[in-house]
Amino acid sequence: MKLVYISAFFGIARVVSGMCPSYTDYSAVPHGPYSSGAQKIPSMRPPLVCRTFNNPTIESAIRDISSSIKDPDWQQLFSNIFPNTLDTTVAWHNSSAPFTFLVTGDITAQWIRDSSNQVLPYLPYTATDSALSMLVLGLINMQAEELDAYPFGNAFQPPTRSGLKPTQNGIGVNLNVFPKFDNKAVFEAKFEIDSFASFFQVSSSYWRATRDARFIYNEAWESAVSKILDIIVLLQQPMYNGRVLNKPVVGYTRLTSEAKETQFGSGLGNPVKYTGMVRTLFRPSDDATILPFLVPANAFLCVELEHLSNMLKILRVFPDIRDKAMKLASQIRSGINKHGVAMHATHGKVFAYEVDGYGSVLLTDDANGPSLLSMPYLGFVNASHPVYQNTRNMVLSFEDNPWYFDGSYIRGLGSPHTSYLKVWPMAVAMRGMTSDNSEEVKECLDMILASTSGLGLIHESVSVGDGKDYTRSWFAWGNTFVSQFVVDAITRFPGII
Numbered sequence: 001m002k003l004v005y006i007s008a009f010f011g012i013a014r015v016v017s018g019m020c021p022s023y024t025d026y027s028a029v030p031h032g033p034y035s036s037g038a039q040k041i042p043s044m045r046p047p048l049v050c051r052t053f054n055n056p057t058i059e060s061a062i063r064d065i066s067s068s069i070k071d072p073d074w075q076q077l078f079s080n081i082f083p084n085t086l087d088t089t090v091a092w093h094n095s096s097a098p099f100t101f102l103v104t105g106d107i108t109a110q111w112i113r114d115s116s117n118q119v120l121p122y123l124p125y126t127a128t129d130s131a132l133s134m135l136v137l138g139l140i141n142m143q144a145e146e147l148d149a150y151p152f153g154n155a156f157q158p159p160t161r162s163g164l165k166p167t168q169n170g171i172g173v174n175l176n177v178f179p180k181f182d183n184k185a186v187f188e189a190k191f192e193i194d195s196f197a198s199f200f201q202v203s204s205s206y207w208r209a210t211r212d213a214r215f216i217y218n219e220a221w222e223s224a225v226s227k228i229l230d231i232i233v234l235l236q237q238p239m240y241n242g243r244v245l246n247k248p249v250v251g252y253t254r255l256t257s258e259a260k261e262t263q264f265g266s267g268l269g270n271p272v273k274y275t276g277m278v279r280t281l282f283r284p285s286d287d288a289t290i291l292p293f294l295v296p297a298n299a300f301l302c303v304e305l306e307h308l309s310n311m312l313k314i315l316r317v318f319p320d321i322r323d324k325a326m327k328l329a330s331q332i333r334s335g336i337n338k339h340g341v342a343m344h345a346t347h348g349k350v351f352a353y354e355v356d357g358y359g360s361v362l363l364t365d366d367a368n369g370p371s372l373l374s375m376p377y378l379g380f381v382n383a384s385h386p387v388y389q390n391t392r393n394m395v396l397s398f399e400d401n402p403w404y405f406d407g408s409y410i411r412g413l414g415s416p417h418t419s420y421l422k423v424w425p426m427a428v429a430m431r432g433m434t435s436d437n438s439e440e441v442k443e444c445l446d447m448i449l450a451s452t453s454g455l456g457l458i459h460e461s462v463s464v465g466d467g468k469d470y471t472r473s474w475f476a477w478g479n480t481f482v483s484q485f486v487v488d489a490i491t492r493f494p495g496i497i
Contacts, residue, residue, distance in 0.1 A: 020050035023088045024106045027474040030454055037073035039449060044080040044456040045087055052090035057129040058083055058122065068490050073449055074497045078486050080456045081479035085118040086135075089476045092162035093138055095131070099145075100138030101158050105474040108167040109187035111155045112143055113284055114477045116198035117369075121484050123209040136206050137215060143199050144221040150181050151227050152250050154195050154286065155188040174255035176267060178248070190282040191250045193235075194297045194370055196228050200304035204311045213315055222318065225308070229324050232301075235279040236331065238357070239271035252281050260287035260416050273357030276335025284368040285417040291354035291362050295340040298332050299380035300370035305329035336380075341387060346400060350391040351375065364403055365395035367413040367424035367461070369481075376434045383434055396431065407464025410447050414461065418471050422461035425451045426478045429485035438493045445489060445497055448482055458482045 023046060030042035048054070062082055066075045085102065091110075092101040102115040119136050126133040146156040158164035166184045177189045203221070207213055215221050234249045251267030263281050264270045269292040272279055278301060279292040305325045312322035342352045342361040351372050354362040365372040372391050376383040383389075395413065398406045403414050405421050413427035414420070425448050432444030451462045453470050458478035463469035472478075489496050 020046065024474055027106075027455065027457055030456065035072045035076035037071060037076075039073040039077075039452075040454075041073045041076040041080070041449075041452065042454070042456040043076065045083065051087045053086040053093065053135065055086060055129065055131055057125050057132060058086060061125060065487060065490070068494070069486075069497055070495065071449075071497045074445070074486070077449060077452065077456060078483060081458055082121065082483035082486075084457070084479035084483075085476045086122070088474070089118065090135070092158060092164055093135060095134045095138070097141065098134040098138035099142045099159070100135050101142055101162055101164070102139060103476075104155075105476040106472060107155075108164075109155045109157060109169075110142070110146070112147070112195040113154070113192070113198040115139055115143070116202040117477050118480050119202065120205065121480050121487070123205055126206065127210050133210055133212065136202070137212065140199075140203050140206060140215045140221070141218055143202070144215065144218055144224045146185075147195075147199060148220040148224040148227065150179075150186050150189070151196075151224065151231060152179060152189060152191045153181060153186040154190045154192045154282070155186075157183075157185055157187050159185075176251070176253045178251050178267075188286070190252060190286050191280060192282045192284060192286070192297070193232075193278050193280040193294070193301050194284045196232070197297070197300040197304040197370070199224070199228070200308045201300075204304070204307040207311055213311075216312075216315065216317060222321075225318075225321055229321065229328065232278050232328055236274065236276060236328075238274045239268070250281065263288050270356060271358070275339040275355070275357040276331035276333075277339065277355075277357075278332065283366060284370060285366055285415050287366075287415070287417050289354055291356040291360055293335075293340070293355045293357065295336055295352055295355065296365075296370040296372050296375060296378070298336055298340070299375055300378050302329045302332040302336070303379045305332070344390070344394055344400070347390040347394045349387050350394050351387060363394065364401055365413060366403060366417075367415045367427035368417070369426075369430060371395075371413070371427070371430065373413065373427065373434060374430050377430065383436065392434070405464045409465055409467050410451050410462055411464065412447070418461040421464050422469075422471065423451075423464055424461050424478075425458050426460075426481050429482045433485050433488055438496060441489050441493060442496055445486075448485075 035041040062079050069075045089103045091103050101110050104111050104114040122132055157166040169187050181189045252263050253267040254262045256262050269281055272292050277293040277298045280294050306329045309322045309326040312318050339355055340352055344350045352361040353364045372395050375381050381388045394400045398404050405414050405423050410423045412423040414422050428444050428447050432441045435441055453467050459470040460472035460475045
């Protein structure tokens with residue numbers, strides 16, 4: 001039977017008893033019943049009839065995982081955040097094709113990076129649940145279609161056939177972007193190489209979970225992958241060919257008062273030399289890079305190119321793509337090891353955040369993943385790697401990382417995206433995910449639990465000194481990633497919460 005889901009949270013009327021509220025509004029107000037613990041966590045799942053994708057397997061998983069949690073506050077918070085993507089962000093799903101359009105939360109657009117991350121916690125259940133399997137397969141098909149049409153985009157509008165109306169991007173004005181794009185199909189054209197890596201990640205991760213390889217025979221998937229690999233090769237090249245500027249590949253400028261919203265060099269970015277790494281114009285925060293070789297994004301891309309190549313090798317298909325992906329991964333890894341490591345005066349050898357191949361380095365980190373903090377999570381290095389350990393000490397230091405904030409309410413990584421003195425709970429979760437120290441993991445869990453501002457959901461960022469000062473009450477990626485952290489923590493350290 002063909003199932004088509006259209007979310008009521010996006011202004012679409014639904015045949016239900018009454019209208020469903022906007023989840024942007026619903027998430028900004030606490031709802032009972034409340035947990036019995038000290039935090040009094042509210043119940044923030046929308047009413048059953050208003051949920052955008054109901055799944056019995058996930059409901060069973062919530063009960064099973066919650067039964068392993070003793071803390072009533074964490075039981076309630078986990079029950080709110082683990083299903084948040086399914087409850088609130090499946091704006092459109094056609095299960096027969098299949099195609100799935102996932103919004104990021106309070107922004108009605110599908111980010112490649114966010115949507116990939118939003119479904120990762122559900123992959124362990126896809127092998128035995130066909131409805132979940134079709135949801136994720138539909139997302140892969142949707143991303144393939146989007147990237148095949150415009151591989152430089154980071155966020156996309158719903159397809160016309162979904163019946164959902166395109167959303168005007170309030171900051172997507174006064175732009176000079178090339179290649180040109182259709183704003184009815186592309187929501188935002190900030191070029192970010194982690195979008196490529198995220199597309200590869202959800203494709204190969206889904207295949208490893210299910211051994212369902214149908215997506216690779218989708219013409220758009222093969223075409224998108226081929227185009228992406230060609231773009232990667234072009235963006236490895238230096239800015240100059242001798243004394244001549246190489247042909248531009250992608251550019252972005254915007255008339256704005258904020259430097260993070262536009263790029264240097266008439267949109268091309270700062271100059272680079274060849275390193276094997278790949279240039280990007282924007283970070284995963286959607287903020288402009290300063291030096292175009294973003295090391296953690298390159299590390300992510302390297303790992304996912306390896307996964308892509310290995311998948312195609314096992315499936316015995318597309319040998320040219322397989323070999324090209326592995327060659328590129330090797331070049332990127334070599335480039336990071338040679339050009340992406342710098343000497344810090346206090347911490348010794350560390351991974352740089354951004355470099356240019358000329359010797360310029362930016363030593364910092366950002367709350368958004370891929371980050372330097374996340375490199376073991378990404379699979380680029382082991383957590384015990386000495387350069388990573390030095391890097392971790394640097395990025396978690398108020399003295400050495402300008403975007404690490406420490407206050408009375410919470411401490412952790414922030415981002416220029418949310419300005420000063422705001423910590424991202426998602427980055428606190430990443431700190432816990434990459435730690436083998438149970439006390440540090442517990443500290444991260446405690447900070448996250450106390451950071452919901454009484455709303456029982458994970459915010460984008462929270463002020464270090466005022467829990468009521470936060471950004472975004474509805475942030476699906478943050479919710480699902482913290483739920484991943486909870487599952488990871490109680491698996492590695494039973495009874496920790």
